[in-house]
Structures are given as structure tokens and as C-alpha cells.
Amino acid sequence: MTALPSFHALAAMIVTVAMFVGFVRGRMSIEIVSLLTIAVIAVGLYFFPLPGNDPTDGLVLAFAGFGHYALITICALMVMGRGLVVTGALDPAARLLEVVFKRNLQLGLLVSLLIAFVLSMGINNTPVLVLLIPIFAALAARGALPSSKTLMPLNAASLLGGLATTIGTSTNILVVSIAVDLGMPRMGVFHFTPIVLLASAIALPYIWLVMPRLLKDNRVEEQHAERRFQTRLRIGSDSTFIGQELSAILPKLPDGIEFHDVPPGPIEQQQRLKISGTHQALEDAMRVFKGEVAPVWVLDRIRRKSTEVSKDIVVVEMTVTADSRLVTRTLPTSGIADLYGVAVLGIHRPERLLGAKDQFSEGGDLRISEGDVLLVMGLNHDLQEFARADSLLMLEGARELPRRSKAWLSAGIMFGAVGTASIGLFPIAISALAGAILMFLTGCVKFDRVGRALSGQVIVLVAASIAVGRIILESGAAAWLGEVMSSGLQYLPAAGVLAAIMLFVTLLTNFASNATAATVGTPIAFAIAQQLGLPAEPLILAVLFGCNLCYATPIAYQTNMLIMSEGSYEFVDYIRTGLPLVLLMVFTLSILLVMSYGM
Template sequence: MIPPSPHAIGAMLIAMMAFWFFARGRVRIEIVSLVLIAVLAIGVYFFPIEHEGSYSGLEIAFGGFSHEALIAICSLMILGRGLVVTGALEPAARILIRLWNFSKLLGLLFSLVMGGLMSMFVNDTPVLVLTMPIMINLAIRAGVPASKTLMPMNCAILIGGMATTIGTSTNLLVVSIAEDMGLPRFGIFHFTEIALLAALVALPYLWLVMPHLLPAHSATDEQLTRRFRSILIPTETSSAIGLSLLELREKAGDTLDVAGAIRTGRLQTDPQYIVQSGDSIEVEGTSTQVEDFGSAIKIPLLRAATQEMMKAFAQDDGGDHVTAELVIGADSALIGQTIISAQILDRYGIAVMGVHHPVQDIFPQRLRTDNDRLEIGDVLWVRGSIPALEQIQIGEGVMMLEGAVEIPRTAKASLALLIFAGVVLLAALHLVPIAIAALTGSIVMLATGCVKFDRLGRALSAKVIVLVAASIALGRALLETGAAEWLGSSMALGMQGLPAAVVVAAMMAFATLITNFSSNTAAAAVGTPIAVSLAEQLAIPAEPLVLAVLFGCNLCYATPIAYQTNILIMSAGGYHFRDYVRAGLPLVLLMICTLSVLLVWKYGL
């Protein structure tokens, strides 16, 4: 056998070193990615690859920044932000939250199944972009860290995507290469039976085991559990009018406390008291619980007059409204004042929607919340423009906690959904590549104001961008230097005389290896010809080996660089490289064993 070229040896060493640094996690992933690109650029520049049709060193190293995969990922991030900031997914989230509140386990199971089924017919990436904001929203409201749910959801979508030929572009690539090499064309559901049986085996792991292997970055986050005392003022159209306090408490459930109704300055706590027009309802709960309860009984968090005053201030400073939390410092001018006497709305155009007193018992005997004196450490739940929030921090000695959330521009929710649906439809029907569809959709989002151009940076992640570019560069280096081909040839030579079942498993493991360290496109391009050639040499059917490659290309769970959806969840879930290895590697091994057994059983090998 011909030994690997010096370029191939260098590419394999660089790949191993990059994986080592990615896996250890001691150096920031964006630094490793940039160093990887620099090493490839310098190495191939001074030691160029000389064969017909090869890329230059600069094309290999920097081509990832203009690659369609990176364009697609960035565009899909913008589309996802458009769905979030317009509140387009809020109705779906409210329906699912009921199931999650009833049972978190059943809620996660239902979400995993639905994600997998959708990805059978729609490309994996749009399905993840559609479901990721919902999962984050659900996780916060149900009190479960997003890091516990995003990776299982991503894996369920990837497993569903390998069940049909149209599930992923990689499936189509493998099928097309196999057809070019003389195999019959696979139908849409040609291998669905095998994939679904494997999915049934993987589902318990995704549902019950994987969440326990993942970090809980937000499980103890005080911001998710901080409880605010708020006043809700029913309008004439509110469903709270005519209900007793007992009925309101039943609607609120166990998580939100309804203290009572305020009538002429006095707090009415009798469970049989009937809420009347002109009353105010005092509640205590997290910000999301208060919002959900207000929506359920049709009470806006802010009165119409308050909203009009805020709009007037927003016109003056030109800022969008956000919700935020302000903590009162030791030198704050608000200490000892009440919300009313501080005149925060009149002076800054900021509405206070709730107050958190860290050291007070829940609902002590007192008059209405507005009359409570503010103390050091109290937290105000407010809504206002960014310029106004900056002014109050300077003027009143308060500090804004991280995590300010933009108020959804609900007037554009339908438009954002329509734009996203158009992108999904174009990509699902393969009318245009997903990169073109997503880029067009993101441009329309910006043009229509669903996403504002000056907020574009919040949708994009620099870490994700350099990681994608580095992974594309590494994949190109392995292909152009002949390293991937040499590995495949070595594998074919070593499997001479082995049982067909072992060959199937080894072929799948080989494709999986390339997928997780290079790209699924590289795995398909290199693995499919090897599978057909190997089947001829070993005198076994080519179809199971080709399917082994196809399935292996989809087993991209063990590294963030394996597939673009892995990278999409990285920032949102707060994952590190080692999290993918710890939670994804067992799933890879489980799927290789399961799919290999099913292929051997299906084809009688």
C-alpha cells in the first residue's frame, strides 16, 4: 500500500492536535479555531499542494468564511432572532408549556418525537431553528435549564433527518453518488423502516439519560427563580372580572401566588371575594409566571396611559423597549422611596412592573405594593428603552442585571412566520439551496423591520462563525491532501476476509469518524465510493454498505464541528466541546451497534 504523502500526514496531525485542544477546553474554542486556520494557511502557503484541480493554501484556509454552510448558519440565526423578537412562536410555546407544567418528562418526550418527525421531511437545520427558540422559552418557564434540552432535541432532529432521502442534503448526496456508480436509485422511504427502529432504541437515551450527562448552566440561576410582587389591573374585557379569588388562585396554579384584590387601598384576601371593575390584583411569582398569568386572564402588564407615556419617551430617545431587572445599590437615591414617590415613569419613561424584596417574607401584612419602601438589594422588574435604562443607572445609582429582553414586536409576528415558512418551503422542495433561501429570508427580515439592522450583532455569534470556518478548512485539508482517501484505503485493505456484518459496522464507524472530525459532506464523498468498491471486492451486496455510509454520515453527535446544527445550539446551550463528547459519544456507539444489527438483519448478511 502506498504510504500517505507528507501533506496527508501533516493534515492528520493538525486534525488530532485541534481535536485535543477542543476536547480539553482549556483554551477558548475561538482561539483554537483561529490558530487552526492560521496553521493551515501558513503550512499550505509555504508547502503548496501540487496536483490538478487542487485548492491553493489561502483557499483551503480561508474559504470557510465564504462557504455556503457559514452563510446558511448566519442567515438562519437571523431568521431565528426574527421569530423571537416578533413573538411569532409565543402561541406554540403557550400550548406546549401546559404539557411541560403537567409533566416535564412527558413534555420533553413529546418535543423529541415531534422534532424527529418534522425533520423526516424538512431539512434538519430549519427544524432546529424553528424549535430552538421554543425550547429555550419552554425551559425557562418550566424551570429546566436549556442546556438539558437543546442537545437531546438536536440529536432527535438529526436522527429523524436520516430516515428519508430528503431529510438531509447528505442523504441526497450519498444516494446520488451511489446511483452514479450503478446502484438503483433509492426511494424517499427506502430505508425509513431501519431508521425508525433505530430511533426507537435511541429515544430512551435521549429522553432519560442524555439530560443527566449535560451541565445545568441555568438550574440555579437566580434570575429564573427571583419572585416579584406585581399589581395587575383588570380592564373591562378581562376574564378576571366576576371571578372569586379562589377561582383566580386555581387558575394561577401552584407556582404563582395570588395575594388578593386591592379595593380602595385595602387588600381583600377572602377566597370568596369577587373581583370587580376598579380592583387591582396583587400577585407574586417569577417574571414569566406573572406574564403568563396576565395573558391567561387578559390583563396587560401595563395600563394604556403608562404605555402612551413610554411611547412618548421612546420617540425622544429612539430606543426599542426592553424588559430588564434593576438592583438598588448602597448609594442609590431610590432607597427609602416608594415606586410612586420616586416618579420613575414620569422622569425616565420606565415602567415598574414588579418589585423583589430579597429578605422579606411573602405577603407580609401591609397596604398595596406601591407603598413599600425600597431598600438596598431590592430588584425592580422594569420596561423601558435602552437609553432610558442607561440614564436611570447613572441618575439613581442602580445597576442593570444581565439578560435584558426585547419586547416582542407582535405586529410583525405573522410576517416573520410567513418569511420563515417561505424559507422552509423553498429548502424542503429543493427549489434553491438552503443557503440562498435562508439568506433571502434574512434580507427580507431586515427589510421589513422584523429584525433591526443595529441589533444584528445579537443574532450572530463570533465564536460560531470562526468555528464553522475552521471546520470547513480542516475538512478541505483532509480531502485535498489525500488524508481521507488514504484512511479509507487502509480500512478497505484491513477488512479483507472479515465477516460481512463486521464490514458493515466498520464502514459505518469510518463514515462516523470522518463526519465528526471533518464534515458529513466529506464523509459522503469519500465513504460512498469506498463502500461500493469494497462490496465488489468482498462479493457482498453494495446497498447495505452504502446505507452504512449514509447512516454514519448522520451520526454527528460527538463534536460541535460535525454538523451546523451542533454549532447552532452551542451558544444557546452554553455547551463546551467536552459536553458533546460526553453526551454524544455514547449515542454514536449505540446507533452504530443498532443500525449495524438492523442492516445485517434486513439484508440477511
Template sequence: MEASGLAIIVILVVSFQLFPYMVNGERLAPTAFLAGFGNEALITICALMIMGKGLEATGALQPLAMFLAKAWTARPKLASLATLGIAAILSAFLNNTPVVIMLLPMLIGVAVRNKFAPSSILMPVGFATLIGGMATTIGTSTNLLIVSIAADQGLEPFGMFDFTLPVLMVGVVGVLYLWLVAPRLLPERKQPLSDRSPRVFNAMFHINETSAACGLTFAEGLALTGNEMRVDRIERGDGLSVTKLPLVKILAGDRLAVRDTPDRLKRFEKQLGATLHGALGADDVTSETHALKDLQHLAEIVVTRGSLLHRATLVGTRFARRTGLLPLAVHRAREPGIEEISGDIGTTRLRAGDVVLVQGADSQLEQLKRSGTVLVLDGTTNLPRTHRADRALVIMILVVLAAAIGILPISVSAIVGVGAMLATRCLTWKDASGALSAQVIMIIVASLALGLAMTETGGAVYIAQGFVEGARLLPTPFILSMLMLVMAILTNVVSNAAAGIIGTPIAIQMARELGVPAEPFVVAVIFGVNMSYATPFGYQTNLLLLSAGGYKFSDFMRAGVPLTALMWLGFSIVLPIIYDL
């Protein structure tokens, strides 16, 4: 995505340099397309990302998660509703990524403890954060961008809570759907971290001289597993692949690439006398005095953007030496558009949403959780919390209050908040830089450049006029509804930031063509682009849900499309009433 964003910027700059375009007698400077890097909304988004990381790293929201965990034990049905409501409320003021990251381990632990499928609650909670994110100007980065563009186009600046009322009215219905209906639509995926976990991992069995399979033929090796093991390939030496013929000998040093569930992989490891960890740092964590010799525990680590493993390899990060954990296998969702794992898991570059199966002592897992560098799912409800958590929470509350009351613009307030978190050591400079997503930044800058090109060249006017001409005989509320539906469809195909930035000038021009206030059309764009429910790629947290919940692509369609229709119909009724259209 970063490459696509950069390509768009390069194409625009080069095109307008080679083919000058005049606006009101003046040339549109190619450098104007680079102004997005200094855009106030982008800087605000980056500051809020960093502050969200501060809350995540300090465990500021841990008491709330623990309260919900206890509620799940006592009254599961009401706890489910409370979790959805709290997730939505938090996401109105925080980036929803730290909210989801906070709740995921707790919900997985609750599911394991109470023996129910986490798939029934993880996706609804993720969607609840998207609903809550619609409610304020700072709820999502896209909201900030859209209201900033609207102000640049001459509209009265939006207040933080200017479109909270319609979200409250329709969002309540959406949350009730997520509570009562969505869990019934979602297939029951078995619990992760259990013997029946359906998640399939890519693993590599390493054969040594003492392995039972060493010296046997391939067919005899399979027989050791009851012919249940399915080998993708046999690797020998540096990059040599051996044909899987029945009479091929299995030699010491060979590596068998296998895809299977955790319990079956561990069983095959024992039957073959092989090792799953191989050269991934086993010597660093399995000395005679190491805790692994006494107590072993399986856990899953979800790779998130900005984490220790994102776009890195297990070998390159020296994961085993740094964490004291053995990486055994890697799971990557087999869905359209996602490249499958084909090489050694140790040298595979990991991406957001990948799941690493690890083995280690409870103390090592707890230490990794406290580091805040990755998302650990180990079946417990314990979350990391530091003595700086209260400071981080107070700083975040003051930032939001200062912006809401009007003491400071949100851009200034957020930057001051980042400075305060760094000064109070809630964050390190490394944490702050790691919180920034190059992908998000490039998409936003490229989208701002496209939006500028559309506005200055008259493209937005042309599209708006065509849309209005085609629907001139229809009532304004219907046109507003159609605009929102188009945005809802577009946001599930491309980035919601791109959809919002491109859609906003078109929406404003449509309102001008119709001779009606532009505010409801801008709000319709905000609501439409936040309906990222139908695909796992609609929003970055959806990828976390895809991995952690063991979902399939079709599950998002199954639960997300009805929610999209419900929210669209609700806003189509409410917006014309509120704005008197």
C-alpha cells in the same frame, strides 16, 4: 477554537506556497484553501443561523412552549414524551440551539413549580434535538456541509428527506430511551433557583466602613459566619493579595473572594455586613425609588454564544446600568479543559455556559427576557413574545417548504428568508450579525481546507485504502458500521463539523474501493458525527445543558454512551437493509 482554525488555514496556505504540489500537471494554488469562506454550504449555514435568531428574538415558538408547560402541570409523564418528540421534530428543520434556548427556561420553571429535579429532563431534551437534527439535510450545519461535499465529489445531490426514514426507525427507539431510561441513569441534581441549589458560584464580598467585619481579624470575621465561609483570597487595593493569616485585619475596601451556593452567599453577606455587588453598578439600580428597595428576586443568566455577555465582562458591558439588575456571583463548570475563574467577577471575561447570579425586580427580569440578548432562568414558564412572531414563523415555514418542494435551492431560499426577516423587522442588523458564530465559521473553513488538502494530495484515498485493506474479508455492512462508530467517537473529541468534513471524502473513497454505492457511507458519516452525546463539548448546546442542569462531565458519559451505542447498533442494522448492502 477560532485560533486553531486560523492556524490550520495559515499553515496550509504557507506550506503549499513554499512547497508547491502538482495535481494533474497543475499546481494546487494556496488560495484554494481560502475558498471555504465563499462555500455555498457555509453561506447557507450562516443564513439559517440568522433565521433561527429571528425565531428566538420574536418568541415565535412561545405558544408551543406554553402548551407544553400546561401539559406538564396536567400529565407530567406524557408531557415529558411530548416535549422530547416536539424537540426532535423542530430540530429536523431548525438549528437546535434556538430550540434548546426556547425550552430551557420553560423546563426549569416547570421543574421549580412541580418540585422535581430539572436534570432528569434537560439533558434528554437536548439529546432529542440532536436525534431530530439527523433527519434532514438542513437539520444541522454539519449535514449541510457533508451533502455539499458529497455533491462536489460527484454524488447525486441529496434531497431534504432522503435519509429521514432510517432516522424515524431508529430515532423512535432513541426517544423512548430518553423518556424511560435516561432519567433513571442521571443523578438527581437539586433544583436551581432554590435554597438547596447545589450550583457553586464565584463571588466577591466588598467590605465597607459600616460592615460588621470591618476592623476585625480574619479569624474573627470567619467566626461571624460560624466558621462556615471558605475564603479563597483577600484582595486589597489594585491587585494586592493579602495572606489569609488569622490575625490579619479586615479593612474597609477589602474584597473577599468566596465560592459557595446562592443561599449561603446571601447569608454570609448579611452576617458580614458586606455587599456582593460592590462596584458593579449598584448605584445605578438601588436608588430610593427603585423596585429593588421593595421586591428582590434571584435569577440565573446563562451566557450563550452571541449574547450580550459572551466574551465580555460585567463591567465592560455596564451590565447593571443597562439591565437594572445586580450581578452577585458567577458560576463556571469545573471540568477538564475549562479555565477556572480566578479574578474579580466584574472583570472576568465570560464564556458560553457561564451562569451569572443576579438580583432584581420582576419587571427588570421580564424586560431582559424580552430583549432576547441572554437566556434568563428565573423559575417561571413565561417566555418573551413580540407582535412580529407570526411573521418570523411564516417566513421560516416558507423557506423550508420552498427548499423541500424544490422551488429554490436551500441556499437561495435561506438568504431570501433572511432578507424577509430584516425587511419585516423580525431582526435588526445587530441581531443578524450577533447570530453568526466566528468559532463555527472558522472551524468550518479550516475543516474544508483540511478536506481539500486530503482529497487533492491523495490522503483520503490512502486512508480509505488502508481501512478497506484491513477489513477486506469483512462484510460491507460491518465496514459501514465501523466507519459510523469511528465518526461517533471522533465527534465527541473534536468538532462534529471537522469530523464530518474530513470523514466524508474518506467514506466516499472507501465505497469506491469496495465497489458499492457511496450514499450509505455518506449517510453513515452524517449519523455518526451527530452522535455528540458523550461529552459536554460534543455540541454547543451541551454546554448550555451542563450549566442549566447543574450536570457534571460524568453525567454525559452516564446517559450519552448508552444512547450512542443504541443509535449506532440501530443504524448498523437499518442502513444495510434500506440500501441493500
């Protein structure tokens, strides 16, 4: 008969369950529950230290998560992801996937899942997710599926791909290494790939078709329609559309661009076309026509000054007040560029003013009226001076333009970090930290803006999960759970034994860590195989598979926490979507292992 758990083991299990309940109920924020968990562990171990430990050792255990390499790795990966976003490095990939999503949303998601799955078979799934998260955040901003409906399935697909080879995740390598130490022959890279591919054929349809339906739409509904700005597009001298009729190229253009008073004949170099659209639509128009919507000389001056003073270029909306000197003037006669060094990209006219008389000058330029909204680009100091001097009201929602001159640099840093980690040259913690430092040193990410890249919620959640994982292991709770489980397995068929081991390890990996699950579960599975007279390899594989079934909680794996902030996920979202996937995979893999090994 199995002995009762020790006082510390029992307390560790109670703290773990209490944390889980706190997350699920949602009455307190994840940050508060995480900090309370750390505090309970710290205070408890100070007054009731583990055998052979000092009271201060408990404080080290409770707070070690804040300096743990896993947390440093996650923060560094967030910084590198931010670098890709602010430099616009991922825009080409986002536009390519956007084409697929425009053809069919479900097809676009399926292609994305397959890409994540295949890449994760040979590359650690953490850098794969780091590359994909900013792309799908950009796609969501451009009108594709919301990030809340894509990031969770993408994460699941990458975890599934990482399960397929011995090098797919660091946990796989750990389990195989422990098994070799126990006397088992070393497994090849694709030793169990056929089993995982068969299971994936069943799991991927769930991830593709069912999981997105179980997730909410996290997009914030606009309180009003996006403003459309009128402007004149100057056709670039190297535009590929020169000499073509506008009517022939309209189907090739991005959505949202509207042309007005188009002159007959083919498009000419430096021709000025009157267009309207949202800010994003104007950017798309400039990109495809290789043109500008403001005088080139002032845009070049803004960019030069931005480089000289190391300040970001900002685009902001400003409302014209009744006291502004701009009222009744046109942009060419306003002198804005000469006086303030800023560029007006377009003018939005509210509907109530559309019927006003004398809207246009003799040259066809729109006269500015009270209530118009100007879309203005420049450095922050110049924009504030312009608003103050000309009686304009700056609206909220200023947007920093991507530092596109550093796009290739940030992409090179990211792929260098990913590549060195993927081939095993450096651990992911080292390569990610080096990449984040290079992002700062090269100016791809400004150090004073690093707070925008990091999520406080993720930081305290990671720290709490590390503390819980250590106390579960060091208190003996994990070993006691293993003994309880092994005492009842003799009455189960082979598939039941495999499923029970897999579920036990899955429980550990979702509430402690996959490293803990691998360390504890592999020797237990090996011992159970000897006691029950079963082949050891399928039981070891049950541990390896279980360690990777970390779908049901955000604390189970670092990529789960990476997507949490961007997807605006709550703890219950992981349970709702991950638990069915865990049960589906346990059932399928158990049967496949029995069939493969003739048990």
C-alpha cells in the same frame, strides 16, 4: 500492500488529530484551537503547497471557510432564531410545551423528541432545530429542564429522523445521487425507512433517558432569590375571568402570582387587584387577565414613542437612594409618568424594611422608602433621565421587552424560509440568507444588535472544520484511509464489513464533513462490494447511515454547532454523549442490514 501516505496526506491527518486533542484537553479555548488550526494549514500550504498548486492557493483553502455557504447559512439561521425570540413569536408554543413539562418533565422531553424525529423525516433537520432551539431556551428560562439537557437530545433525535428517508438530509440525497451515477437503481423516499425505525426504537430510549443524565446543568445559580414586586393589576375589559370568583380560577393561573387583600365577590371590569410576584409572574398575570399593572395611558404613550423613534422598550430595576424625592411618596402622588414618560410596574421592598411603620397611605398604596427597588419600563433615554433626576441607582440586568407587534411577521419570515427550503424550492443557504435580510429590513432584528445573535466561537469553529475537511480530501488522506480499510475487509463477515465501512465514514463525517464522507465513501463502498462479491446496496446504505452518525463532535454537522452556544456545550460533551450513540447505531444498523438483505 498499500503504499505509505503522501507527505501532505500525513500532515493533514496529524493536523486533524492535533485539533481533536486540543479540543478534548480543553486547556485552550475552542476559538484559539480553531484559529491555530487555520493558521497551521495556511502557513504549511504556503511553504509546502499541494502538487500543482501555488502558495496562495493554500491561503485560499485555509481561509475559505469564513466565506463558505455553510457558515453563511448557520449565521443566517442564528439571526432568524434571534428574531423569533426578540419578537416573542414562540411564546405560545413555549407555553404549550410548558404545560406538558409541568405534568411530567420526562414526558415533556419524550414528546419533544418525537416531534423533532417526525418533522425531520420530511423536513431538513436544520430548520427543525432552528425552530426548536428558541422554544427550549424559553422553556429553560421559565423553569423547565435546562437547555443543556434538552438541546443535545433534540439534535440527536432530529438527526435520527433525517436518517429515515432519502430527503431527510442533503447528505442522503448526495449519496443516492452518487450511487445512481455508479449504475445503481434510484431509491424511493421510504426505501430504507423500516430499517431506521427499528434502529430508532433502540436509540431513542438512550437519547431520552440516558443522554440528559450525561450532560451538566448549565443554569447559572442565582446569588439571591428573584425579587418579588408589589403592584396593582387592572383587569382588562375583555378578560375572560370577569364575573368569576378569584378562588375558583386560582388553580388555572401560572405559578408565582400571589394576591393580597382580595375583595369578596366576583371579579369586575377595571377592578384593581393587589398582587405580588417576580417580573415574569407579573407578565403572566397581565397576559391571562388581559390587564395592566400601570396606567394604560402611559403604557400606550411609551409604545407610540417606541414606534416613532424605532427604539426598543426596556424594563430595568432601580434602587431608591436616601436623596430621592420619592421617599415617603406613593406611586399615584409621585408624578413619575407625567414628568418622565416611564411606567413603574411594581415595588420590591427588602426584608429589612418590611417592618417599617407608615408603609401604606390612606388609599392603601405603598409608600416608597429608601432601599426599595422599582421595576420601571420605558425607553432607555427616559429611564436614564428619571434615574438621574430622582436620585435612583440603575441596577444591572436591563431587559428589552419583546416587540410583539412583529411576532407574526417574524414567524412568517421563519416559516417561509423553512418551507421553501423543505420543498426544495431554494437551497437552505439561499432561503436562510433571504430570511435573515428580511428580519433586518422589517425591524424584527435590529442590525446593531446582530452581535447578540451570532456566536464567535461557532464562527471560527465552522471555518476551521471546513478547512480541515478540504485538506483531508485534497491531500489524498481520505482516499488513503479508504484503501487501507478495504485491504483488510476480506477477512471479516458481512456484518463486520458493513460496520467497518460505517465506522470509516462516521470518522470522516465527524472530523471532516458529511459531504466529504459521502463523496469519498460511496465510490469506495461500491468498489468494495464488487471486490468481495457482496450486494452493493447495503454497503451504499452503510455509507449513507455513517454520514448521518455525526453525534460525536461539534464540527460534524451544522446543527451540532447551532446548539453549542445556546447549550453552553464543550467539545467533550459531544464525545461523552455522542460516541455511545454512534457505537449503538453502528451495531444495530449493521445487524439490521445483514438481516434485511440476507447477507
